[in-house]
Amino acid sequence: MSYLRPSLVLLVLFTALTGLVYPFAVTGIGQLVFPAQANGSLIVQDGRVVGSELIGQAFTSDRYLWPRPSATSAADPADPSRTVDAPYNAAASTGSNLGPTSAKLADRLTASSEAWQASGLAQPIPGDAVTTSASGLDPHISPAFALAQAPRIAAARNLPEEQIRHVIETSTEGRTFGIFGEPRVNVLLVNRALDRLSSQGTRDVS
Template sequence: MFAQIRPAIVLTLILTVVTGLLYPLAITGLGQTLFAAQANSSQVKRGDVVVGSSLIGQNFTKDIYFWPRPSATSPDAYNAGSSSGSNLGPTSQVLVDRVKASVDALKAGGAAGPVPADAVTTSASGLDPDISPDYAKLQIDRVAKARALPADAISALVTANTRHPVLGIFGEAGVNVLALNMALDDLKK
């Protein structure tokens, strides 16, 4: 009987070492060698200090900064530990009330014209770091006023920080809120 069990035990030990130790170490080594920034959470640094990630949004709330799209994570906005969408559908009164309140808040803050969808709805993960160029443009006057800067200077930063679709057709245009807000801080210096 041991002759039949021995190969199963040996094979289990070999596969455990290969798939549980060697493979993860090889993939980690390749990731650190070929894609170090991505493997280390795409950290954004200012000097030696990590200020965020280019892949995870942050909850900017001051008028001197561009605001991200709403986050559905709880209990805190942009909590990567509880990434999720709200799962509220178009017939949900809770969603309708939240969107209406967001539109009213933007209008009270001086936003003129139509409000882009990403300004009042959450992303699927609740952690989206990007906003649409339309939402960024909607915020230019508020940010310019709060920083006592010309709107043209802020508009130029939005344009400079807008990512366009690859080859003009793949993906959507977007603006990374952290990168834009860091550029705003550098503009003042």
């Protein structure tokens, strides 16, 4: 018992500390100091959640910024043993893991390039316009990709291109702490700003 009792006491003590006290303390601090971030950086509009600053969405309308492609997938409704493409599926974050010899990758890059050219967007094509991110959920695109879409958005919204460019430029985020990462544009935040700018824009960006 001289060995068993201290062992049991330590087991109970550290179970309580690491399994209860520490998680509750971290959760409480997060809710007090960073409530928005701790709850997923959710964006609420008209009383309902329309998205998160951390997870991209598959915008396709000419009125909005388009995100970079996503390689996430989901179970095939017709055959659960198989998967189908499901862009920005937050329940299945992943990259494509396709190598340079992949025919599927080559076909997707070709299709994305052709879609870009068919839209009359500027050349050359920004890399993130045709490539997926490692997570498949990246909410940001490069400033080059965003600004290249300004003429299309301006035409769709019947607004001066300079106004669209101004929204994008003022929404561009710099490097973290000035040194980490690259300048970036949050697609959802810019699209909401575009809806506020346009007198004819819909406010439903879900």
